[in-house]
Amino acid sequence: MLEVRGLQAGYGHSQVLFDVALEVRAGEVVTLLGRNGMGKTTTVRAIMGLNPPRGGAIGFRGAALAGLPPEAIARRGIGLVPEGRQVFPTLSVRENLVATAANRTGQAEPWTLERIYALFPRLRERAGQSARTLSGGEQQMLAIGRALMTNPHLLILDEATEGLAPVIRAEIWATLASLKQRGQAILVIDKNLTALGRLADRHYVLEKGRTVWSGDGVALARDAERVRNWIGV
Amino acid sequence: MRDRLLLGLALLLAIALPWLAEAAGSPATVSLATRMAIYAIAAASLNLVLGYGGLVSFGHAAYFGLGGYAVGILYAHWRSEELLLGLIPGSIGLLPTLGAAMLLGGASAAVLGALSLRTRGVQFIMITLAFAQMLFFLFVSLKAYGGDDGLSIRRRGEFPGLDLRAPAQLYWLCLGLLVGWLLLLWRVTRSRFGQVLAGARQSERRMAALGVSVYPYRLVAFVISGMGTALAGGLMANALRFVSPDMMHWAKSGELMIMVILGGLGTLLGPVLGAIALVGLENWLSAWTEHWQFILGPILLAVVLFGRGGLMALLRRVLPA
Numbered sequence: 301m302l303e304v305r306g307l308q309a310g311y312g313h314s315q316v317l318f319d320v321a322l323e324v325r326a327g328e329v330v331t332l333l334g335r336n337g338m339g340k341t342t343t344v345r346a347i348m349g350l351n352p353p354r355g356g357a358i359g360f361r362g363a364a365l366a367g368l369p370p371e372a373i374a375r376r377g378i379g380l381v382p383e384g385r386q387v388f389p390t391l392s393v394r395e396n397l398v399a400t401a402a403n404r405t406g407q408a409e410p411w412t413l414e415r416i417y418a419l420f421p422r423l424r425e426r427a428g429q430s431a432r433t434l435s436g437g438e439q440q441m442l443a444i445g446r447a448l449m450t451n452p453h454l455l456i457l458d459e460a461t462e463g464l465a466p467v468i469r470a471e472i473w474a475t476l477a478s479l480k481q482r483g484q485a486i487l488v489i490d491k492n493l494t495a496l497g498r499l500a501d502r503h504y505v506l507e508k509g510r511t512v513w514s515g516d517g518v519a520l521a522r523d524a525e526r527v528r529n530w531i532g533v
Numbered sequence: 534m535r536d537r538l539l540l541g542l543a544l545l546l547a548i549a550l551p552w553l554a555e556a557a558g559s560p561a562t563v564s565l566a567t568r569m570a571i572y573a574i575a576a577a578s579l580n581l582v583l584g585y586g587g588l589v590s591f592g593h594a595a596y597f598g599l600g601g602y603a604v605g606i607l608y609a610h611w612r613s614e615e616l617l618l619g620l621i622p623g624s625i626g627l628l629p630t631l632g633a634a635m636l637l638g639g640a641s642a643a644v645l646g647a648l649s650l651r652t653r654g655v656q657f658i659m660i661t662l663a664f665a666q667m668l669f670f671l672f673v674s675l676k677a678y679g680g681d682d683g684l685s686i687r688r689r690g691e692f693p694g695l696d697l698r699a700p701a702q703l704y705w706l707c708l709g710l711l712v713g714w715l716l717l718l719w720r721v722t723r724s725r726f727g728q729v730l731a732g733a734r735q736s737e738r739r740m741a742a743l744g745v746s747v748y749p750y751r752l753v754a755f756v757i758s759g760m761g762t763a764l765a766g767g768l769m770a771n772a773l774r775f776v777s778p779d780m781m782h783w784a785k786s787g788e789l790m791i792m793v794i795l796g797g798l799g800t801l802l803g804p805v806l807g808a809i810a811l812v813g814l815e816n817w818l819s820a821w822t823e824h825w826q827f828i829l830g831p832i833l834l835a836v837v838l839f840g841r842g843g844l845m846a847l848l849r850r851v852l853p854a
Contacts, residue, residue, distance in 0.1 A: 348742055374744030386739050388732040399728035400743040450744055 308355035309346040316342045318509040329486045334506035349373045377405040379452030385439040389432035401449040416445040437468030456487045551701035563700045570707040576792035576804035578761030584799035587734030592665030596759040598781030600634035600766025605684040605776035627690030638763020646755035669781040683777025797845025806844040
């Protein structure tokens, strides 16, 4: 579904990505691991067109993405849950979910408010509240719900559990597991190996802007020592 | 509930104003209130792009003036019985003239907005100002329609059952249109369209990452705003029975912005309060001293500095939701 090869990107004069490769197939959960500053978020930004790539290829469902503006990339069916949550603070929870909702991917069973509320019952309780009054965890749920309401083929979560309480983390992992069961393809960027190890089909490790390791859960268990060195936990 | 009651009461008072003014023996109050209602329509329209959309348009006087000139020019052709551009007959009908004002305002906002909205921040402020100044000088040099001296309109718009020569009827017309326009804006800002507009103000990139291109939303808001402002201009031409390039002067754009900011950005009724306050202050202070602007300045400064959120926020402090 998503295929990234030889990706290069950077900001101004400094190059951050030198050779990133990863692949997400339909229905898979894939993780992108690495220490801070190794290029995880830059990779996501390059895929989304927020930070146009300088080299390499990004293919999504058989078409090249490089050079398209961010809204066109999102319209092809990539839903981003950005780092730092970034909900629309003055809109209510319900408005955040509805404002950008669409079914451009033509899903037979599109996400509805009702289904999002069933997934995150807390959001139903807070439906009329303005998003800025939500706790960090609730904002994260809202950001995930908002991305799902665009009915994406691929969901990308950038540091989805960063700075959240363990209980809330567990709740979000459980949600991702149930999304996976429904066949949702997900690319997760996180540092929590234990939770992700069980959930994900494949892992990629970034080191200084290059993909240095990739493999499935079995390979991860075998190479645990090396991987832990790279991601520093 | 209490808010609705107060709002209903305020509306009743506004409707009864001509009778109250007559009882108090100050008929001039009606024409003052008419000006307030007209500016309130213009300010509420500007608020859609400035307050909800976060787009600082410094050229809204252009649409105000275009609306006024639509009425003025149609009157001039009605009087001379010459076709405008050899095609359009003149008119003093209220519906065709105000309709033409809104059409002209909307069409110009579509063209100028399509160009200006490709810029951001200070460039956007400057380009909207520049377009308004171009129109200002165009009308200054249009000698056929009075140029600098403006254009007198001897007859107010005609509509079966209405006699706009009566100040009270003109006032009720403006009040009715204000209420109707506010209801429309209320619907627009609460729709999905309004939510995207507000979201785009908070972060354009965030909107893009969710697959929404903000440009068409902003352009539509700009066109609606231009139409409302032109409607206000058309009403002003009827009220003053006169149009001149002064209606398009950049100071007028500034005045509209002051009304919105003074009343409360991004609130439905803020611009109405702002228009009432600014027109009222101008009126009363200038009756009191010719250096009224010297007093008005500090008052505006105080409201903006200490009453964050403008008059609407001050009102909310007195009457908590």
